[in-house]
Amino acid sequence: MTRALPQLTPLTEPFWKGGADGQLRLQRCAACQRFMHPPRPICINCYSRELTWEVISGRGVVESFTINHQPWRPDLKDPYVIAIVSLAEQSDLRLTTNIIGCDADKVHIGLVVQVRFVAIEDVYLPMFEPAVLRLPIAL
Numbered sequence: 811m812t813r814a815l816p817q818l819t820p821l822t823e824p825f826w827k828g829g830a831d832g833q834l835r836l837q838r839c840a841a842c843q844r845f846m847h848p849p850r851p852i853c854i855n856c857y858s859r860e861l862t863w864e865v866i867s868g869r870g871v872v873e874s875f876t877i878n879h880q881p882w883r884p885d886l887k888d889p890y891v892i893a894i895v896s897l898a899e900q901s902d903l904r905l906t907t908n909i910i911g912c913d914a915d916k917v918h919i920g921l922v923v924q925v926r927f928v929a930i931e932d933v934y935l936p937m938f939e940p941a942v943l944r945l946p947i948a949l
């Protein structure tokens with residue numbers, strides 16, 4: 811069984827399909843430059859309708875999380891981690907997501923993560939995995 815997918819609308823489709831190239835895209839207001847999530851028809855800060863979709867770093871920090879051990883849904887294998895990730899671009903910019911790519915007991919508040927998309931049909935679910943620290947190399 812495949813995972814239950816979000817219902818796409820013209821407003822949300824750029825978010826759910828935007829990860830096809832591995833880049834996380836969020837809505838941004840052209841007038842005040844604030845990022846927003848979830849997508850909206852007008853800016854929540856200045857009420858402008860000049861909204862665009864912009865590629866962001868895909869980096870963030872686990873702000874809060876829970877580990878699910880109950881088999882509530884046949885399409886999700888337990889245990890799995892549901893987390894709120896605070897994104898690097900803006901202090902109040904958060905995604906509710908899953909942490910993947912590590913054991914559930916390795917997740918902690920403050921864990922630095924990076925986006926990793928899980929493609930199902932034509933939807934790219936933005937999940938996060940522990941970030942790989944890339945130190946400069948000396949040549």
Ligand SMILES: [Zn+2]
Pocket residue numbers: 839840841842843844853854855856857858
């Ligand atoms: Zn605005």
